Amino acid sequence: MSAVLSAAPAAAAEAVAHFSARLTFETDVSDVHADLHAAAEGLIVVDSRSEESWKQGHIPGAVHLPTDQIAERALGLIRTDATVVTYCWGPGCNGATRAALAFARLGYRVKEMIGGYEYWVREGFTVRTATGLLARPADPLTTPVSAVSCGC
Template sequence: MSAVSSVPAADSATALAHFSASLSFETDCADVHAALATDDPRSLDFVLLDVRSPAHFARGHVPGTVNLMHGKIVASKLAAYPPDTLFVTYCAGPHCNGATRAAIRLAQLGRPVKIMIGGITGWLDEGFEVAVVDEESPRRDPLALD
């Protein structure tokens, strides 16, 4: 018996409940990209938060993103947004828990929140372009700090 099958899979009803619920907590880069590609910015129904450091953000981020490090998420920084605003957080990628930390802080503040799975790594893997703060910054690797 392989390590894969040594623990039996959940029954179909349990699997359906689990995987359906996961979409309440996360979205992916392709769905975010499609939403951002709309011709009418007023139809955008979420705020995308890049919770990495300002240096990483400057080197490359999802266009239209707000940069707010997870440790800086407090009620006063969110006051301009209506209470029902959906926030979608992302960080470096699957090896980083910054998006989760940000989601926890937002949930503690009573804000609706999802995580963009994959982070900026997933965004780049999908082949989507990044924006840079300083046009002199290289676009080759927005995660590198030199």
């Protein structure tokens, strides 16, 4: 008996709908990095973590707006015609999901950055800390260490 096939795979049309929907709700750190580097118009990256976490390190150019402050402060900080990308710590945290939901409830177009801050750092991208910019070596378990992107 196959563990993989213990639940039958979806029909192709259902798979297209499912995976297309996921891409409308999610983005990854590599795509966010590329868009920030290219200064993509209308993209706002929001760090939804605490003040302490923000100070520990954050994505350069991100706006700091903790999840519990989005409902009261977002409209004063973030253009309503922007596409908001939320992030939190990483895959073990659903803070970015909660932040994306809060933005959606306010009428924003929003995506969640899967992988969060953890994968941003693990891919070797620059972060801003209290002492300045910092980049760590790329983690070979998450990205090719000798290439700009994984090519996926």
